[in-house]
Each structure stands twice: as structure tokens, then as C-alpha cells.
Amino acid sequence: MADQVTKPVMRAFRADLLAGGALRGFAFGAAVAACGLLAARAFLSPLPPVAFAVFAVVPVCVLVCALRSLARAPSVAKCLALVEDASHAGGLILAKDVPGAEKWPSPVSVAPPIPITWRRSVPAAIASLVSLVAVAAAPDDWFAAGVQQPPAPAFPDVTAEIKNELAELEEAKSLDAEDIKALQEELARIEKEADPASPGETLDAVDAVREKLDALLDIDAQAAKRILPKDTSFATLATKPDGAEMLKKMLDESYEGRCPHCGAKLGDGEDECNGDCCAEEGHAEEGEGKPGSGGISRGRDDAAMNYGNEAKLGASKLKDLAEKTELSGKPSETKVGESISEEDPAKHGIHSAPGATRAIGGRNRGTSANQLVLPRHRGTVKRFFDIERKTP
Amino acid sequence: MTLLSPDDVAPVKRDLDATLAALDRMLLGRPELHRLVLAGILARGHILLEGLPGLGKTALIRALAQILDLDFKRVQFTPDLMPSDILGSHILETGPDGNRTMAFKPGPVFCNLLLADEINRASPKTQSAMLETMQERTVTLMGVTRPLPKPFFVLASQNPIELEGTYPLPEAQTDRFIFKLHVSPPDAATLTAIITTRSHGDMPESGFSLGRDSLERALDTVGKVLLPEAVAGWIGRLVAATHGAKYVTCGASPRAAIAMAESARALALMDGRPSVGFDDVRKVAFPVLNHRLILDYRAKLDGVDARSVVDGVLESTPVAE
Structure with missing residues (x-):
């Protein structure tokens, strides 16, 4: 008898629980699948087909959650109580199975209102579905793994700057074409032999090329200064349309019979100077401008031991200067700071009362100074003196 | 447990319906209150009625006693009321043989239906004297415990205003009342019926008496x-x-x-x-x-x-x- 009353109620409860559990499971499974797919798309490119196996999580979660929800289905006794309460049968439905109940008329059983709980899970399920679709449909370039990055250079192009400079010099014909070609070949060799595992050697070689180029430019600049007429400057030359040609011609003429390194006059049959001048200017053959071998480059050579005082260097142009401090003047005139003192009472029209002096204690006991005593808390003082003295 | 049969329930219901009808006839306009009072009686409980003066609390209890045909006593609780005034006391008596003995003189509590009017006006000492009678339905004096007659009900009334000089009932005692019923003022129609049908406000005769046996049968049936x-x-x-x-x-x-x-x-x-x-x-x-x-x-x-x-x-x- 109880089964007949409770069966529809239990069926309705189970349907609601099943739907709610399935929706919750779908929401959970879709969220997990979306997270998995998101992670796969973020880190794997191209996406392997096995990554789409995360979609299998959804039905599994739906099934598990639905079954777990069914476990919470109400008991027969609970359904019977709900029917009794809805029917207002005065306990007769609950007493259906008690002996003697058959003598009483059967009450009309009314189905109780079944709380619809599955609707509460709909927003979560929709949100999870939308997130899953969004992750699946998002274009590849939204993910870091999908973006085609240009191949990173195996080794930093350390020769680019010099190559550009050489190209400019070649275009401006500021240097001898043979020198430029030699430097370019040297750079090509460096690039070819560059080893990313040990960049030090490459960088040293590039530095050497740089120093060679600087030396060539320096020689040309000195030669240009030498050959320029006294009333002609680079600026004047630059304004002329054929200034560069003129300068080059003058340079070529000037180098006839002079050292190519330092520009010193050579004797008959000599190709280079004896080296004294070059040695003074750092163009000695021994170093050849390579780092670590002395010469004009400081390179890896030991630095002079001057203990931080550059003025001790013989060739230094620095001079010892006495430090000028604020306290160098008369002590009485030296302003060491500002103190926050009481305001000038005269400025506010406050005058000291006769006898309003303050004795100075301590070491200067017995002396006094005409110092104005100002009330710090006017209100307190005022209240203190405004009190009516009620003397008995 | 076997369910009561319709034949068992029907006569009791008929008696109870007649009781309620008699109550409604005697006191107008409060059928729900009458119903709850009767339910409290059938549950063998004591009832506390609270309401303003003149609302018919005492009249209700008197009418109920009349209908139920029970031994009815009324005690007006006052601050100087002593426990012995309710429970009874021992007095010195001289027997026919000339010997003097302490004889027990039962108080008004030895009845079936005790009306404790304005119970909150009595002192806590006197109120506490009611605890045993209400719970165990016995009275213990001088080491002797005496049972109260069956059935025994206390129907108390109290006034929610005029609290000056009153002693609110302790929780232990209020807990012994099965119901605390609020007697609300009657509506205009009830008042009109009262003044048109009642001379000087006197209650009519009940015209029905449940009887002790019927009450006992009803009390037994409730338990089933x-x-x-x-x-x-x-x-x-x-x-x-x-x-x-x-x-x-x-x-x-x-x-x-x-x-x-x-x-x-x-x-x-x-x-x-x-x-x-x-x-x-x-x-x-x-x-x-x-x-x-x-x-x-x-x-x-x-x-x-x-x-x-x-x-x-x-x-x-x-x-x-």
C-alpha cells in the first residue's frame, strides 16, 4: 500500500536528482575538459590528437554524478511523510500498514510538491559548456605554442655594427677600398668561425677588427688635419659639393713619402718609419692593437695601481683641489641648520608681562633670562584662570 | 500496536463534541480556546490561562468543571498565601479516648480541578508548593506522601498587567503547564451576543455533563x-x-x-x-x-x-x- 502512495513521489524525486546530478556532472566534466584542452593548447603545438581525449571526461563525470545523486534519493518513509503532510490525512496514511487500519476509510493521498533542484545546476552547466567551446574554437595564435616565432639566431650578430659602419665608409669613400675589403673579409672569417659555446674568442676578434678600423680612421683624420690649408676647416670643406673628393685627393697626395701608420716622413727606400713615433702613439707592432697585449687598448692588461687617486698618475691632468665645505668660514657665521623655535611674540602683538621671566636652572642656576613664557594650551590656561574660586 | 477502531473512537468523539458544544454555549466566541483547553485536559496536563481581567478565564474553568462534573476547588492566590493554605496542614486533635494526635487536614489541592486564580500573585514559596502536586500529583507533608485524587488538573490564571507586587512564575513551574493559552478579548459580535443573551453576564446552565466515567474513558482512549x-x-x-x-x-x-x-x-x-x-x-x-x-x-x-x-x-x- 505504501509503495502505491510513494512510488510516484519517489519517481519524481529520482528524476530531479538524476537531472541535477547529470547537470552538475556535465558542468564539472566540461570545466575539467576545458582546463585540460586549454593547457594542451597552451603548451603543445601542434595539438596531438590524443589531447581531444579530454572530452571523454564529460560523459564519465555525468554518469558518476548522476549515480551519486541517485544515492540521495529519499526513503519510502520520507516520501510517505511528505504525502501525509500534503494530504492532511491526520496520520492515516502513515498508519496504513498498522493492524486495524483497514477499518478506516482510505484517505485521499495528494502528491507533495517536489522541490525542483536541477534548475540550480543549469547556469554552471551552461558556463562550463561555453568555456569548453571557447577553448576549443579559439584560434591558434591566441596561444603561445601556436605562434610561429622566428628562429632565434644561434649567436648574437656582433659584427653587424662594424659591417654597417664599413658599408657607410665604403659608400662615402672615406677609407681605402682595400682596407675596407680586408676588414670585411676578416669579419666574414670571424662569423664563419664563431662558436656559440665560447663567445669570448669571437668577441676578442671583433674587438681587434674594431681597433683596426679605429686606427685607420684616426690616421686618416690626422692626415686630413695636416694637409688641410690653414684657412680651411672640415666645416668649410663639407659645404663644398666636391669636398669629399678634394679631401681624398689631398690625403693621397699627403701620404706620398710618409708612414702609412703615423704619417711621419720616411727616408729614401723606407716603407714605414722606424717605429719610435708609432711606439709613442701606441701603434707598436708587438701589440697590434689586440686586447690583452698592451697598446692602445686597455684590454686585459693590469690597470695602474693608483689606489683610486687619479691625481697620482704622472700623466694625469687632474689637480688636487681642496674641498670646499660649508664650515670653512667663520664658525659664528656658519649656518648649520634651522631650528623650529617659538614664534616671535612681537609679531603677533604679544608682549611679555612684567616679571614674566623664567629662571634658568642647572649649571646657570641663579641667572635669569628675559624669555617669554607662552601658554602652550591656551584653552587649558584660560579654563584654569576662569574658574570661579568658590571659597567658603 | 493496533489502531483504534471506529467503534472505539466514535463514542468518545461524540462525548467530546458534546462537551465542546456545551462550553461554546456557556462561553461565547472562543471555540478554539475551548478546544485547546479540552485537549490539555485530555492530555492530563495543567493549563495556564493568561489574559486581561474580565475576559472570562475563571468563568471558563468553572464551566469546564461543571461540564466535566469534577470536584472543583478555587484558590485565590495572594502574596500572604502560605503553602499550608493550599496543601493542608496537621492540627492537634483530641480523640474520643482523650488522646491527642496530629491529624492531617487536607487543603484545597485535594480535588480534581483546582483553579489557581492569579497564581503569579503568590510568593515563590507558595508557588513552589505547587511543583510536587503538579508533577507527581502527590502532597508530601511531615514525611508522609499523599496522592491527589485522579484525575487532577490545575488550571491557573494570571494577569499580564498589574505586575507590581507579583512574582513571575519560575521556569520550573511554567514548564509543568502543558499549555499557556492567551485569552484574547472577544470581538464586537461576541460582545453583542453576550449582552443580549446574558442577564448580568451570568452563564447559562451547561445542560450537559460528561461524567467521570466518560472522562476516564476518553483519557484512556487518548493514550491509545x-x-x-x-x-x-x-x-x-x-x-x-x-x-x-x-x-x-x-x-x-x-x-x-x-x-x-x-x-x-x-x-x-x-x-x-x-x-x-x-x-x-x-x-x-x-x-x-x-x-x-x-x-x-x-x-x-x-x-x-x-x-x-x-x-x-x-x-x-x-x-x-
Whole structure:
């Protein structure tokens, strides 16, 4: 008898629980699948087909959650109580199975209102579905793994700057074409032999090329200064349309019979100077401008031991200067700071009362100074003196 | 347990209906109150009636005593009332043989229906004298325990105003009343009926007497009304829920659960049913719980009364767990 009353109620409860559990499971499974797919798309490119196996999580979660929800289905006794309460049968439905109940008329059983709980899970399920679709449909370039990055250079192009400079010099014909070609070949060799595992050697070689180029430019600049007429400057030359040609011609003429390194006059049959001048200017053959071998480059050579005082260097142009401090003047005139003192009472029209002096204690006991005593808390003082003295 | 048969229930219901009809005829305009009073009597409980003066509290109890045909005594509680004035005392008597002995002179409590009028005007000492009589239905004096006549009911009345010079009943004593019923003023139609049908406000004769035997049979039948397990469980959860309810300092006692079950049985029998339903519990929940809940200061601040709390407990406690 109880089964007949409770069966529809239990069926309705189970349907609601099943739907709610399935929706919750779908929401959970879709969220997990979306997270998995998101992670796969973020880190794997191209996406392997096995990554789409995360979609299998959804039905599994739906099934598990639905079954777990069914476990919470109400008991027969609970359904019977709900029917009794809805029917207002005065306990007769609950007493259906008690002996003697058959003598009483059967009450009309009314189905109780079944709380619809599955609707509460709909927003979560929709949100999870939308997130899953969004992750699946998002274009590849939204993910870091999908973006085609240009191949990173195996080794930093350390020769680019010099190559550009050489190209400019070649275009401006500021240097001898043979020198430029030699430097370019040297750079090509460096690039070819560059080893990313040990960049030090490459960088040293590039530095050497740089120093060679600087030396060539320096020689040309000195030669240009030498050959320029006294009333002609680079600026004047630059304004002329054929200034560069003129300068080059003058340079070529000037180098006839002079050292190519330092520009010193050579004797008959000599190709280079004896080296004294070059040695003074750092163009000695021994170093050849390579780092670590002395010469004009400081390179890896030991630095002079001057203990931080550059003025001790013989060739230094620095001079010892006495430090000028604020306290160098008369002590009485030296302003060491500002103190926050009481305001000038005269400025506010406050005058000291006769006898309003303050004795100075301590070491200067017995002396006094005409110092104005100002009330710090006017209100307190005022209240203190405004009190009516009620003397008995 | 066997369910009561319709043949068992029908005569009792007929008697109870006649009792209620007689009460309604004697006192106009309060059928629900009469119903609850009768349910309290059938549950073998004591009832506390609270209301303003002149609302017919004492008249109701007198009418009930008249209908039930019980031994009725009335005690007007005053501050100088002593326990011995209620319970009785020993007096020195000289026997026929000339020997003097202490003889027990029973007090007014030795009756079936005791009207304790304005019970909160008596001192705590006298009020406490009622504890044993209400719970154990016995009186112990000079080391001798004497049972009270059966059935024994205390129907007390108290005035919610004029509290000066009164002693509010202690919780231990209020807990012994199965119901605390609020007697509300009658409406205009009832008042019109009273002044047109009653000369000097005198109650008419009942015209019906239930009789002691019928009352005993009804009391026995109440005990046989089925209290289903689901309903009993709900009563238990309701009473337990009062302990954690908002605005409640102290919840209801187990005595409240017993009172709720017994009075629900009585209501079911008065409806002619052999079993208790959830609606019966709902009807008796407030009269049973309202004087047993001790509300905290927040309830006063928020204007929350016992009815709101009980309604909240009823709503928040599902009938099935």
C-alpha cells in the first residue's frame, strides 16, 4: 500500500536528482575538459590528437554524478511523510500498514510538491559548456605554442655594427677600398668561425677588427688635419659639393713619402718609419692593437695601481683641489641648520608681562633670562584662570 | 500496536463534541480556546490561562468543571498565601479516648480541578508548593506522601498587567503547564451576543455533563491514539530545533516534547481519528512551546515574540528528514 502512495513521489524525486546530478556532472566534466584542452593548447603545438581525449571526461563525470545523486534519493518513509503532510490525512496514511487500519476509510493521498533542484545546476552547466567551446574554437595564435616565432639566431650578430659602419665608409669613400675589403673579409672569417659555446674568442676578434678600423680612421683624420690649408676647416670643406673628393685627393697626395701608420716622413727606400713615433702613439707592432697585449687598448692588461687617486698618475691632468665645505668660514657665521623655535611674540602683538621671566636652572642656576613664557594650551590656561574660586 | 477502531473512537468523539458544544454555549466566541483547553485536559496536563481581567478565564474553568462534573476547588492566590493554605496542614486533635494526635487536614489541592486564580500573585514559596502536586500529583507533608485524587488538573490564571507586587512564575513551574493559552478579548459580535443573551453576564446552565466515567474513558482512549514514527520524529526535531533557534536563550525541555505528543493525540481523538497527523502537532506547537522558550535580549530589541520563533521553527524543520 505504501509503495502505491510513494512510488510516484519517489519517481519524481529520482528524476530531479538524476537531472541535477547529470547537470552538475556535465558542468564539472566540461570545466575539467576545458582546463585540460586549454593547457594542451597552451603548451603543445601542434595539438596531438590524443589531447581531444579530454572530452571523454564529460560523459564519465555525468554518469558518476548522476549515480551519486541517485544515492540521495529519499526513503519510502520520507516520501510517505511528505504525502501525509500534503494530504492532511491526520496520520492515516502513515498508519496504513498498522493492524486495524483497514477499518478506516482510505484517505485521499495528494502528491507533495517536489522541490525542483536541477534548475540550480543549469547556469554552471551552461558556463562550463561555453568555456569548453571557447577553448576549443579559439584560434591558434591566441596561444603561445601556436605562434610561429622566428628562429632565434644561434649567436648574437656582433659584427653587424662594424659591417654597417664599413658599408657607410665604403659608400662615402672615406677609407681605402682595400682596407675596407680586408676588414670585411676578416669579419666574414670571424662569423664563419664563431662558436656559440665560447663567445669570448669571437668577441676578442671583433674587438681587434674594431681597433683596426679605429686606427685607420684616426690616421686618416690626422692626415686630413695636416694637409688641410690653414684657412680651411672640415666645416668649410663639407659645404663644398666636391669636398669629399678634394679631401681624398689631398690625403693621397699627403701620404706620398710618409708612414702609412703615423704619417711621419720616411727616408729614401723606407716603407714605414722606424717605429719610435708609432711606439709613442701606441701603434707598436708587438701589440697590434689586440686586447690583452698592451697598446692602445686597455684590454686585459693590469690597470695602474693608483689606489683610486687619479691625481697620482704622472700623466694625469687632474689637480688636487681642496674641498670646499660649508664650515670653512667663520664658525659664528656658519649656518648649520634651522631650528623650529617659538614664534616671535612681537609679531603677533604679544608682549611679555612684567616679571614674566623664567629662571634658568642647572649649571646657570641663579641667572635669569628675559624669555617669554607662552601658554602652550591656551584653552587649558584660560579654563584654569576662569574658574570661579568658590571659597567658603 | 493496533489502531483504534471506529467503534472505539466514535463514542468518545461524540462525548467530546458534546462537551465542546456545551462550553461554546456557556462561553461565547472562543471555540478554539475551548478546544485547546479540552485537549490539555485530555492530555492530563495543567493549563495556564493568561489574559486581561474580565475576559472570562475563571468563568471558563468553572464551566469546564461543571461540564466535566469534577470536584472543583478555587484558590485565590495572594502574596500572604502560605503553602499550608493550599496543601493542608496537621492540627492537634483530641480523640474520643482523650488522646491527642496530629491529624492531617487536607487543603484545597485535594480535588480534581483546582483553579489557581492569579497564581503569579503568590510568593515563590507558595508557588513552589505547587511543583510536587503538579508533577507527581502527590502532597508530601511531615514525611508522609499523599496522592491527589485522579484525575487532577490545575488550571491557573494570571494577569499580564498589574505586575507590581507579583512574582513571575519560575521556569520550573511554567514548564509543568502543558499549555499557556492567551485569552484574547472577544470581538464586537461576541460582545453583542453576550449582552443580549446574558442577564448580568451570568452563564447559562451547561445542560450537559460528561461524567467521570466518560472522562476516564476518553483519557484512556487518548493514550491509545497512534503516534506514527514520522510524526514523533518531527516532534523531536522541533523541540531540538528550539535550542539552536535565533533569539532563543533556552530551548524547550523534553517535557515539551511529551506535552506536544500527548496534546496532539488528544486533538486527533477530538477529530475522531485514531492517529496523529502533522497538522495536530502544528496546532499544539505554539501553546506548548510559547512559555517554555526563553528569549534573549535581541528578541526584545527586534520586537520578536515567541510566536514568531515557533513559526520559524515549524517552517525550518522539515516533516521528513
